[in-house]
Structure formats: C-alpha cells, structure tokens
Amino acid sequence: METPVPKLGFYFPQDSVAAAWLNIETYEWAKHRFEKLQRICNTFLAQYPDEKIYQCILSMHSQTFAYGISGCPYCRKSFPYSQEIQNRMFAPFPNKQLTCPNCSRTMPDEKLSDEGQGFMHDGMAYYPVGMWNFHTAGWLLGGVRDHEGMVTKLTYMYMLTGEQKYACTATAILDAFAAIYPGTLGPRDFTPFDSKAEMGRLHLLTSIVYRIKVFLAQNYDWLYHFEDMETPSPALVLMGEPGTIRDNIERMLHDYMLTEPGGPVYNLADGNLTELHNHEADGVRAMLAVGLVTDKKEYCDWGIRATDAFLSNAVGRDGMYFEGSYGYSMFTITVFLDMALLSMRAASGEPQSAPHPFANERFFRFAVQNPMEMLCQGHLPCYGDWGADRICGQKPDIKALTDTYRAALHFYHFSPEINIRKEASNWLDRLYPLICGQLGDKGMDLLLQHPSRTQSHSFSLPTGVTIAGQAGIGILRDANETTALMRIGANHTHAHDDVLGLNYYAYGKEISADLGYGIYGSNSHFGWAAKSIAHNAVVVNEDNNMKKGQLYKSFAGGEFTFLYRSPTVTAYEGQAPALYGLDAYQRMIALVPLPDRSSYLIDFFYIRGARTCDYSFRAFHEKSALTLEGVRKTEKVKDSWTLAGVEGEARFYFNQPGKSFGERLTTGETFSPLLKGEKAQYWTPVPNNGYGFIYDICEYKPQLACVKARWQSTEGYELIWHGLLDADDRVITGQCPNLEGTEHHPLLVIRSHRHVKQYAALVHTTKKQNSLRVTHLQRLPVRGGETIAFSAEVGDGQIDFWAYSPTEQTMLIRTRFGEWRVEGRCGFVRTDQTGKILTHACIHATSMTFQGIKMPGKKSIWFPIKAIDHKKRAIRLDPHLIPDDADFIRIAPSTDAPAALYAVKEAYSRKDSATVMLRDSFSLSKGIVASCEKGMLRTQYPLPLGAAFQGKLIRGERGGRGLVEEVSDLKSIRIRVLAPFSQGEAFDITDIEEGYWAQWL
C-alpha cells in the first residue's frame, strides 16, 4: 500500500487524509460514513469490472440523456422525484429499460420502441433510454442533486486507503466518460424533439456541467500520479481514436468552459464578468478548479478577481443574495464556499491580489448568519422561484441547518479573522448536536476536521423581527411564533411578482400556500405561479402592462416605513408606489397573539391612483373548501368563466369551460391539449397576468359591512378572512391550479374600481381544538380623511379596537365607550366588555386618548448625520435617548426622500453625541473604473443590484466622487462627477454621507 499524494491538493490537501482518519476514530457518524463508503465501493468493484464499465458508458455514445419531465407515455403521470423510488425504476445494464411506478408498464417496449433517440407519442416527446442514461450517468459521475458519483466515492477510498484498485476503477470511469463527453448536448427535455441545441454535456444541464466538473477536477488532482495515466486510453482505443488517459481526461476538463451553451449568456474569457448570477458563479468555480489542476494560471487569476466581484456585488450590504428567491441563496452559498476555497488556494503564494474571501463579513453573514435568522417557523422562506413549502411542523429545516454547519466549518478553518473564526466555532457548537446524524453525505464532512465541542451553546429558532434592509425582506414573528413575511425589495432574476405579497405561517405551515416553482420556463412558471394574482397581494389595473414573456414588473424597491413590537402587537408597514407608478401602494400587517396560542393577522392595504384593484387571497396547500358569508350571488355574467373575462370586454379563446389554462395544466407544467398558437415552453398567454388560469368564476355583492370568507382544510384547519368591504366592491371566487394541475384551490378576489381604495381585513387561522373565535367585526365611524377603524370581539370577553390612516393626522373614532383619539397613523386598544382598557399599542402614533386616559407613543425624530467612520461602520448623531429596541435605522439624504433601512449592531449616547454602529456593510456594491468619460463610468465588476442605485454615492479610493444618475447596464453607470475618477480606481457605492438624516424605525 502506498500513500497517495495529490498533484496540488487544491480542494483536499494532503493532510485532509489524516483529518479524515481522526474523524473516523472520533465520531460515530464518520465511522459509519467510512464503512458505508467502503461497502458501496467494494460492491461496485465486485459487480462492475472495468470492461463492463467501458461497455456501459460507451453505450451512451450518440444516445440522448433526459430527465423525463414529460412523464410516462402510457399513464401520463409524472415520474417521482424521490431518489429511492427512482433507483428501483431502472433495470441494470445492459437492459436499458424503466418501469413506471404508477402504471407498472415497462418501456421502451415493442409498442413504443426507442433506439436511443427517444420518440414522439401523442404530440409529446419521450426518452426512456435517455432517462436510463441520465440515471446511470448521474450515479457514476455525479449529478443534478449535487450528489457525488461513484468516481468521486472511489477516489475518496483511494485517498483514505491508498489501494490501487479504487484508483484504477475511478480512472476507468473518468476515461470512459471523457471519451464520449465532447459533442454531447445535455438533457433533451427543454428543446423541441430532434433539436440539436446544446444544453450541456451528457446528463448535465448547462451550469450543472460546472458543478460536476469541480468533483472531476478534484478526483483528477488525487489520481494525477496514478501510473496508468500515461498509457493509451482504453476508451479512445475502443472508439478508434488516439491519446493517453491523461490527454483524454484533460480534454474533458477543458471542454465546455467559460461560456454556457443553453444557459444564460456570459463569457469568462479574459476575466470578463457579465451578470453574476448563479450560473456564472458555477462557471467561475469550475474555471478555478480546472485552472488549478491543469496549471492554467489565467483561469486562476480571473477566478480570484471574479470571487471578489461576486462576494461584493452579488450579495448586498445585508448579506442577501440578489436573485430573488431564498432557495437560490441557499444553493449559491454552496457555490460561493467552493469558489472562495479555490480562490484562496489559487492566491496562496501570490502577492496580495485580492482580499481574503473568508475574511469577508458580508460573506459570513450570507453563508452562516442569515440562513439561521431568516427561518420562518423553522422553514426556509419560500418566496420566489423555489419548491412549494408543504412542510408541516416547526422543527428547524435540517438541510438548512446542515448546510449552515458546513459553511461555519469553512469559516472556522479558513478565516484569517479571529472574530469570524470564533463566531463560526459557536455556530458549530450550536448546530452539531442537531445535525451530526446528517453528516457524511459529502466528502467535505469526512475530510475536514471537526472541532471538539468546548462550550454549550444551544440552538433556538429566531424570534421577533428580521429585516434585510437592502433586499427588502421583512419577517414579523409574534409571541406565538405566528409569522408574516413581506417583500418590498427590487425584483431580480428568480423573483415572483409578489411585492407587498404576504407569506403567512401558523402551526408550522405556510398557510398562504405560495405555489413556488418547478421547471424554469414552463407554462406554470411563466404564465401563472410567478404572477402577482397567484399571491396574496393586490393587482392593479389587471396587470395589463405585462408584456409577452415578462415574469415580473421591473421595480427598484420600496420602503419599510414603520415597525412596532410589543408582546401584544407586532406590526410593520411597507410602501411600494413605484411598482405601479401610483400615488400610494402600501400594506400594513400586524400579528396579535391570543391566549389559546392562535394569532390573528391584521391587513390594511391602501392604494391611490388605480382604475382597478384586485385583492387576492388564497390559503392552504391541502384541499380546502371556501364558503362566504354576508354576500349575495350576482347573475352569472356571460363570458366570465375565467377571471380574465369578468369585465366582459374581450372574448378570449380560453374563456370557456374546459379551455381555461387552469383546467388544462398538466404533467410537465404544460397544457393538455395544447391549443393552436400555444407553446409548451417559454410562452405566456395574452393578457400575461395569470387571470386565464383562474376559472369557474362566481361573483357576489356584499350584503353586510363585514364579509367572511371561510377556508376549511381537509387537515382540520380553518382560516376565516373577515373583510370590511365597500358597497361597490365585487366579491369574486374562482378555482386555480397547482403547478401540474393535480390540485385545484379556491381563491378569493375583491375587486374595486375606486380611485382611492382601502382594504381592511382580519385573518384568523385555527385548528379544530382551538377555543377562541373572532366574532363581530364592526366598522366604526371616524373623523379624519381616508381613515378606517373597527372593533373585533376576540373571545374571552375582549374587544380589540383598530384605527389606521395612510397619512399622519388626528383620528377621532366613535366607539361604544366614547371617543378614541389617535394622533398619528395607527393605533390599537383592547378593552373588556365594560370598556376597561386592558392593553394598548401606539403602533404609529405620538399619543392616543381613550376614556380620558392618555397613552403616550413615540415621536419619529430625524437626526442629521454629523460624521461617519467608514472603517468602524459608525455614524454620529446628536445625543438623544436611544430607544430600547434600536435594531433598525432609516437613513435618507433628506427627511422627505425615500429612506434606506440599516440593521444596527450597537448604539450609545454620550454627552456630546450619539454613536450608531451599523451591522450592514457601508458598501452597497463595489467596482473598478474601466473608463470614465462624459459622465459615463464603466466598471469591471457588474452591478446586479444596480437598479436601486439611483441617487447613491460613488466613493473612489483615490478621491473620485460622483452621484449615480442611472445604472444603464450592469457595467455602465451614468454619473454626476463631483471629483474626477482615474482608470483602475477601485470604488464603493454607498447610501450614507455626512449631512444625511437618520431616524429610528
């Protein structure tokens, strides 16, 4: 037995073998993992002699690969995604067949034969042999689930034991795939049948090629000195081509590099960066891995710089990734960790060319702190493009915890900053007991040393409020852990059109039932699930400005205007008038815990300047029935089968029973049948507002001032929406589909044609055994313009009073216990049946008076910023009493300008000044001046967050100063130059300057 030596050890250095053996001796999970690895590898060696491996892999040459998203050609059901079920579906080599777990038919068969190219059947393309190839190649080489293939497992065994047999078989797998790799086109599911469009390599779709390439480069690094490398490649010999195994493998590593056919456009050549999305990030990490193992120095140099750009500009000052879905953030963390590790290795021994990635606090917040702070009842937030959240329960998401542990482990090992290392170590302590059973799925778990636990830090779910100031995500949690998430931030790549939409969690369920997404570009994704009307939001003017193929409205972001926290009420307001170019478009959400552990939610949605407003509300992923109270059904209008036909202006072809999109949505997230003019992918209907997916429309007129909509779910939950309606509101119900049309849910829409519209609702979700019920929502007369007030009986003899105004004023509310006066915008009082005040909240009010009792509130004072310390991230204000809950501060150039929200780390007031240390980085993004002429600054680092930079400051390191007028494309900024910039000058974009104003949120 020899001791294997890697070429470089760029991913796992030589000493990681000793670390692995220490882990195996110390930890039960590591011992198990090793034994399992050994078992899997030995079984594989016994069953697959090299000859059979070559036969199996070369049999895929010039055949297709496919996910199989069109489902089963016999029963039309989609195939299960579960790996376990899939493992049982496929026959072993050489029999390239699969059996549908639903209808038990085996294919291909005599009726539907497949020579390796797939076939068309009833207008749909099917690839059973391609699916077999996909599954087998994924097992051998690694694949879409980010899982390690046999080749990587065998390489680990070789590293750990030094036994040649493992290296030999691993090399054979690499050699065989390398021979067929160039010229393959990637999975065939996303192009028309027979298309030759390049969508990746082998079974790997576009960026997944790069994900796997990191493994392959790592394997090659450790197999580099294996004696057979210089012998002629058996795979190439079989294909009649010349070349050694080494030539063959290196050719595969260099193939499909720098750009990504079939994916979004970018080109990394010459260190160029384009959009900094997750595909490009995957491309960079592969470029670094291949650059390191094949000594391509320019790849390393470009990769080091790219890593700096990604960490500075794809992640905001609040540590939030830009792409508009938290699932994509979690995935991108894993890419950035690799990228940072490889960049660090590439930079070692080089003169300081870029900052150390693991010294970056913003990166630490992104990868370690934020995932734990963003949890909603233990779930990862589900806004934007990501799988629907159907989890039931409040256990913290174990995958998120495990990934966070791994991220912390990276910082613990690699950060040069003692504070970061220390906090990382605390997180390891906290998370280890929860996740140790999960460790071992990745080689990293085994090959990185795990510190022994020294102190006892215990893990708890986040409580209170989480706000990401630049991303514009706000999460409210009340004393019962009922949670509301609202987004006011800019729309980017994977966002849904859900600004001011509500994700609402109770009893460990995402009650608001966001549809999520499954397949990019499907009819469900483009036409329906991403649309505003599919969310609990308000759609203005039927979204009639949405263009063909448009996913969401372009939006640079809104503001969180106030926040209130007490044990009785938690509330905040978001404003986003620019979303529709209105005078006002704002929502206030409040959560109120009740003694039976249920909570109710208050929803004030105010819109000024619209022709039509559609307030939409959905509940529950499971089957549910919707019933209405306080309404009268109106005569069915002709042509109103779908929501698109309600106004009866246009006769849409889909506006008939059986023809709506909602009824025809099916397996593969497309329509069956496809009607004339419709396409299965990247297609949107006209109008592109999702309204044609909502069918079986019924319309009602409100009969009572308070209308109740009651959802009863098959899992024993009930949600009652109590709405205060105007007499001319139109109450509409309809049915809408999930992504594959397997389920249909009732949806409520309240349509208003008022120029100024105030929606007001109280939402209460209960379980059967809950005792409390909210009854009698009663609108109260108010003096003051555009105000709304009501009382609600909330069980146990309590009466809750609410008042809200979109503007600051004095509200005089007439109640059964006399006049209630609110100075400001929002107030809450709870009394008993006799009118005795039990509790109150000046939510956004300087004071309230009720029954002669004066209740003081908070004044929102603006303080001028006297000085800034960029290094310490501190701002200095006049001395004042720092509020108890000084967690967030608003900062604006003037008191009437839109304000940016910053998280606060620490604040104190001394005799002559108050100091506020910000938790967020001062830099929104950074860049390097490529040129600056005639007010146009071109930068080398793209600015994916740039849509929101209008009016922000540019501070060059050599004294250049400017104001952003517009980020006209990702690398061009139209600026007003205040002091000239020079070429190559590094700069930061910030939104804080002396003379600006600050206000506690």
Ligand SMILES: [Zn+2]
């Ligand atoms: Zn079937």
Ligand SMILES: [Zn+2]
């Ligand atoms: Zn959504």
